[in-house]
Amino acid sequence: xxxxxxxxxxxxxxxxxxxxxxxxxxxxxxxxxxxxxxxxxxxxxxxxxxxxxxxxxxxxxxxxxxxxxxxxxxxxxxxxxxxxxxxxxxxxxxxxxxxxxxxxxxxxxxxxxxxxxxxxxxxxxxxxxxxxxxxxxxxxxxxxxxxxxxxxxxxxxxxxxxxxxxxxxxxxxxxxxxxxxxxxxxxxxxxxxxxxxxxxxxxxxxxxxxxxxxxxxxxxxxxxxxxxxxxxxxxxxxxxxxxxxxxxxxxxxxxxxxxxxxxxxxxxxxxxxxxxxxxxxxxxxxxxxxxxxxxxxxxxxxxxxxxxxxxxxxxxxxxxxxxxxxxxxxxxxxxxxxxxxxxxxxxxxxxxxxxxxxxxxxxxxxxxxxxxxxxxxxxxxx
Amino acid sequence: xxxxxxxxxxxxxxxxxxxxxxxxxxxxxxxxxxxxxxxxxxxxxxxxxxxxxxxxxxxxxxxxxxxxxxxxxxxxxxxxxxxxxxxxxxxx
Numbered sequence: 372x373x374x375x376x377x378x379x380x381x382x383x384x385x386x387x388x389x390x391x392x393x394x395x396x397x398x399x400x401x402x403x404x405x406x407x408x409x410x411x412x413x414x415x416x417x418x419x420x421x422x423x424x425x426x427x428x429x430x431x432x433x434x435x436x437x438x439x440x441x442x443x444x445x446x447x448x449x450x451x452x453x454x455x456x457x458x459x460x461x462x463x464x465x466x467x468x469x470x471x472x473x474x475x476x477x478x479x480x481x482x483x484x485x486x487x488x489x490x491x492x493x494x495x496x497x498x499x500x501x502x503x504x505x506x507x508x509x510x511x512x513x514x515x516x517x518x519x520x521x522x523x524x525x526x527x528x529x530x531x532x533x534x535x536x537x538x539x540x541x542x543x544x545x546x547x548x549x550x551x552x553x554x555x556x557x558x559x560x561x562x563x564x565x566x567x568x569x570x571x572x573x574x575x576x577x578x579x580x581x582x583x584x585x586x587x588x589x590x591x592x593x594x595x596x597x598x599x600x601x602x603x604x605x606x607x608x609x610x611x612x613x614x615x616x617x618x619x620x621x622x623x624x625x626x627x628x629x630x631x632x633x634x635x636x637x638x639x640x641x642x643x644x645x646x647x648x649x650x651x652x653x654x655x656x657x658x659x660x661x662x663x664x665x666x667x668x669x670x671x672x673x674x675x676x677x678x679x680x681x682x683x684x685x686x687x688x689x690x691x692x693x694x695x696x697x698x699x700x701x702x703x704x705x706x707x708x709x710x711x712x713x714x715x716x717x718x719x720x721x722x723x724x725x726x727x728x729x730x731x732x733x734x735x736x737x738x739x740x741x742x743x744x745x746x747x748x749x750x751x752x753x
Numbered sequence: 754x755x756x757x758x759x760x761x762x763x764x765x766x767x768x769x770x771x772x773x774x775x776x777x778x779x780x781x782x783x784x785x786x787x788x789x790x791x792x793x794x795x796x797x798x799x800x801x802x803x804x805x806x807x808x809x810x811x812x813x814x815x816x817x818x819x820x821x822x823x824x825x826x827x828x829x830x831x832x833x834x835x836x837x838x839x840x841x842x843x844x845x
Binding site: 382383386430431433434436459461463485488521524526666690 | 767768770772774775776777783784785786787788825
């Protein structure tokens with residue numbers, strides 16, 4: 372999917388993501404959900420979701436992601452999938468697999484679900500035992516078997532970070548034993564809970580390099596029966612990612628409370644009032660709302676982006692990352708080495724380097740990992 | 754690229770879906786988290802790939818519909834490309 376250029380009226384929101392709930396049985400330290408998810412208002416009702424689907428489809432939305440939190444905690448997931456399928460969406464379920472029983476999968480198949488992406492997460496608090504955790508492996512194996520039984524391609528997504536990246540070989544071996552056809556090794560992106568835990572999660576360059584080498588060797592051995600994608604963390608790049616193909620170009624996300632977002636992480640961007648599907652139509656949200664128009668085109672750009680010959684390729688990178696690192700969402704994404712704030716990224720990488728090489732006996736100032744749960748929630752804590 | 758025999762019956766690959774999108778005024782091929790917008794000739798071929806018609810049937814139909822001849826090699830090379838990208842599967 373490519374994005375239109377300039378300030379012209381954007382095309383339709385081709386990619387609709389419904390974050391049906393922030394509820395989740397897991398507590399992943401790298402979750403991009405907001406760190407104050409407990410303060411987010413009540414979830415939309417089934418009929419609201421169905422109206423969102425109808426309106427978005429009428430505008431031309433065609434790919435549908437169903438995510439969360441864990442979308443399977445919504446008992447109306449099958450109803451939502453059935454409606455989406457009837458409307459002509461291509462439906463993608465993004466799940467941890469927790470709660471994916473055979474009756475539910477059967478129901479989803481009947482409802483017309485097109486695709487399942489099984490995320491491989493840590494379901495325990497014992498991060499270092501993660502790979503040997505039989506609970507995790509048994510759950511994923513059982514779900515993988517079901518997914519194959521209902522003739523879906525086996526697509527695994529594994530989030531990598533400093534604490535598991537050295538185990539890429541075991542992770543890939545596990546994926547192979549599960550019969551995975553596609554494996555995405557996605558390095559953590561630093562938003563939400565992952566941002567809070569960035570200092571603990573950012574790998575060192577050497578770790579990253581080893582993981583890439585292992586992946587390349589594995590790829591060679593298994594050939595085309597298991598396709599492996601390795602997504603390098605952008606902190607190690609010198610040009611930013613064309614985030615969302617530009618905000619408000621193809622992606623429309625709806626949060627559990629009905630807030631419409633041009634990126635899942637955008638809720639944190641200051642100075643924007645995001646519209647809510649409870650009170651506004653999808654058409655007015657997409658085409659007319661100030662929040663969705665804010666970062667369209669190039670008028671909002673500052674130097675060095677404003678005059679950069681590459682601005683049409685990466686759109687200045689990620690607004691959320693620019694805001695998190697520099698305090699101004701209109702700045703260039705500091706991943707770019709043309710950004711005057713690029714040192715903020717390289718310094719974080721250097722700190723990760725130092726932590727990797729520090730002799731283990733030396734007292735290293737470590738901060739504890741913050742698990743995504745209600746006790747640590749910034750919105751509900753007293 | 755594989756050589757396509759005119760006796761095989763191409764069908765849209767598993768996980769792919771072909772449909773008309775009014776908002777884009779085009780046929781699109783949908784697959785997990787992605788989409789290919791098809792030009793008219795690609796759409797004309799793919800909409801005929803139903804797993805029942807042979808490549809020869811498809812060529813005949815296209816030549817009749819568009820009142821032209823000599824489409825066999827173009828259609829075969831498109832189908833070969835589509836098979837390589839797993840958009841199409843071939844049935845005997």
